[in-house]
Every structure is written in C-alpha cells, then in structure tokens.
Amino acid sequence: MTAAALAFNTLAAGQVLATVDKGVITTAHIMRWSAAVENFHRIHYDQAFATGHDKLPGILINGSWKQHVLVQLAKDSVGPAGWLWRLKFRYKKMDLAGDALRAVSRVVSTRAIGELGFVTLAIELLNQADEVSTAGHAIVVMPAHAGARVPYPFEPAAAHREIAFPHED
Amino acid sequence: MVTQADFARYLGMKGPVKRAHAPLEADTLRRFVQATMDTDALHHDAVHAAATRYGQVVAPALYPVHAFRPPAGSPDNLASVQQDPNADGTYGNDGVFFGLEPIASPFKRLLNGGNEIEFFRCLAVGELCTAQARYANVLLKDGKSGQMLLVDIETEFRTEAGELLLINRQTLIWR
Numbered sequence: 001m002t003a004a005a006l007a008f009n010t011l012a013a014g015q016v017l018a019t020v021d022k023g024v025i026t027t028a029h030i031m032r033w034s035a036a037v038e039n040f041h042r043i044h045y046d047q048a049f050a051t052g053h054d055k056l057p058g059i060l061i062n063g064s065w066k067q068h069v070l071v072q073l074a075k076d077s078v079g080p081a082g083w084l085w086r087l088k089f090r091y092k093k094m095d096l097a098g099d100a101l102r103a104v105s106r107v108v109s110t111r112a113i114g115e116l117g118f119v120t121l122a123i124e125l126l127n128q129a130d131e132v133s134t135a136g137h138a139i140v141v142m143p144a145h146a147g148a149r150v151p152y153p154f155e156p157a158a159a160h161r162e163i164a165f166p167h168e169d
Numbered sequence: 170m171v172t173q174a175d176f177a178r179y180l181g182m183k184g185p186v187k188r189a190h191a192p193l194e195a196d197t198l199r200r201f202v203q204a205t206m207d208t209d210a211l212h213h214d215a216v217h218a219a220a221t222r223y224g225q226v227v228a229p230a231l232y233p234v235h236a237f238r239p240p241a242g243s244p245d246n247l248a249s250v251q252q253d254p255n256a257d258g259t260y261g262n263d264g265v266f267f268g269l270e271p272i273a274s275p276f277k278r279l280l281n282g283g284n285e286i287e288f289f290r291c292l293a294v295g296e297l298c299t300a301q302a303r304y305a306n307v308l309l310k311d312g313k314s315g316q317m318l319l320v321d322i323e324t325e326f327r328t329e330a331g332e333l334l335l336i337n338r339q340t341l342i343w344r
C-alpha cells in the first residue's frame with residue numbers, strides 16, 4: 001500500500017507506509033547496475049578479486065544501488081502527489097549476491113505547515129534474515145488536505161527547515 | 170600525528186563546476202531504471218508523464234549523481250586493470266569528489282559515514298546537469314583506535330540553466 005491512497009490526517013506513528021521488495025539480487029542484477037552507471041569496481045563482479053584481494057565474503061551488492069531503492073521507497077511512500085524532500089541513511093552491513101532485499105518505511109511523525117503535510121519516515125533495507133543493512137530517515141511532503149498541492153520544484157521555506165531528522169541519525 | 174591545523178585550508182574549498190558529457194537520453198534512463206527495477210511510468214512513458222505535474226519524462230530524483238561519464242575519445246579507464254592485476258577497476262571514477270583537490274593525510278582506510286540528501290526537482294530527459302562539490306566539514310578526531318578524519322563533501326547538482334536539482338552531503342571517515 002502506498003500513500004497515494006492515504007490522507008495526511010489519517011497517518012499514525014508506526015504505520016507501515018510502503019514496502020519495496022526486490023527479491024533475490026543475483027550477480028546478473030549487480031552486473032546490470034554496474035554497467036548502467038559505469039562503475040567497474042571488481043568487488044561487484046570478480047569473485048576472486050572480491051574474496052581473495054579484498055577479503056570480502058562474496059560479491060558485494062552496490063551501495064549506490066541500495067540508495068536508489070531507498071529513494072524509490074520514499075517516493076512510493078508519499079505517492080504521486082507528494083515529494084521526497086530529504087533523505088538520510090547509513091550503511092550498516094554488507095549485502096552479498098544471492099541476498100533477497102526489501103525495503104520498508106514507517107511513519108515516525110507528522111507535522112502540517114500551511115497547505116503541506118510533512119511526514120518523517122523511518123526507512124530500512126533488510127535481507128532475507130530480517131537483518132538491516134541500510135537504515136535512516138526520510139522527510140516527505142504531501143498535501144495536508146484535499147485540494148492542497150505540493151509545489152514542484154519544491155523550494156522549502158524557512159519554517160519547513162525547522163523539521164529535523166530524529167536524533168538517532 | 171597530525172593536527173586540525175593541517176587540514177584548515179580544505180574547509181570550504183570548492184571543486185570545479187563539472188558538466189555531464191551529454192544531456193539525459195531516454196535510453197540511458199531506460200537502462201538506469203531497469204537496473205534499479207523501478208517500473209514507474211513517470212520514467213519511461215511520455216504520455217503518462219505529460220499528464221503529471223512533471224510534464225515530461227524525468228529521471229528518479231537521485232539520478233544526477235550518476236550522470237557524469239567519460240566522454241567518447243577520453244582515455245580508457247580500464248587500461249588500469251590491464252597494467253596492474255591488483256587494480257580495483259575504479260581508476261578515473263570521480264563520483265564522490267567531483268574534482269575536489271584530494272586531502273593530503275597519513276590515513277589509508279576510507280569508510281562511508283553516510284549520506285544526507287535534499288531534493289528539489291528531477292532531471293528531465295534532454296536536460297544536462299552540472300555538479301560542484303565543496304568540503305563542508307573537515308574534522309580531525311581522536312577515537313579509541315587512534316586519530317580519524319571526518320570529511321563532509323557537499324555536492325550541488327543543477328541543470329545547465331542553474332536550477333537546483335539536489336544537494337548530496339556525504340560523510341567520509343579516514344582512519
């Protein structure tokens with residue numbers, strides 16, 4: 001379910017707002033990403049280099065790919081009428097080829113300022129063992145009420161900047 | 170041992186304004202969103218996109234960080250792995266520093282301390298983007314295992330016309 005079907009004033013802390021399930025990420029997926037962004041680091045496709053030279057446990061899923069999953073998650077969370085304004089995350093654990101990855105967003109807090117509803121989300125990327133490999137927060141903007149609209153491009157006002165990321169970041 | 174004064178000159182230092190080698194092409198975007206497994210029609214369907222507030226096909230909001238590629242005719246970065254069997258394949262990859270002068274330090278091990286990104290608008294097909302990085306914070310700290318250097322690189326991505334797309338603040342930790 002995404003926020004497209006939700007109204008700002010119905011959101012509650014702890015509510016799951018969106019999930020993005022990517023399934024098993026194979027070496028083929030990693031190769032497709034590496035080629036698309038022209039990142040030729042051998043830890044992403046050369047098993048002998050990754051495990052022998054760099055002493056890694058296997059082929060690494062790109063951190064750059066994972067951050068785009070979080071962007072997609074936040075975008076899906078707020079729906080087509082909203083805007084992903086801010087994103088903050090840290091890598092906590094490596095993900096390896098063969099891991100099944102999914103991302104989840106949960107509402108932390110909401111605040112309306114004028115026509116705009118600001119939603120702070122906790123975002124996590126997890127593997128098949130429910131281990132969190134990447135975590136952080138997003139602040140997304142959605143219409144605060146029916147008929148309101150989020151401006152595009154989004155140019156935050158001074159009052160909007162009073163909304164900060166949670167302290168655990 | 171180094172001191173904070175050794176790094177004072179880097180604080181606030183800006184890199185050059187880097188210009189993507191080409192405007193965003195629809196097929197480049199196709200490959201990108203297929204690789205991220207994002208099926209949103211906003212990124213490939215012109216009719217759909219025209220009916221949205223974006224008015225045209227746009228890239229995912231974070232795409233601009235990957236818009237900078239070696240132009241045709243430039244030296245082959247993969248020559249590095251032909252010349253050195255231990256080369257990691259990243260020669261020529263400037264996706265973090267965007268031309269910033271490297272910080273001279275005795276530290277060897279680099280860790281990614283996380284990212285904080287602010288988004289303003291998406292890059293549209295046909296638009297060309299630019300990037301300029303600066304050292305927003307350079308802080309020497311004493312940790313349990315010795316000294317470490319915390320560096321925040323703040324990179325602004327804009328359209329060629331100067332419209333702000335996003336600001337990416339990346340924290341790097343050298344030990």
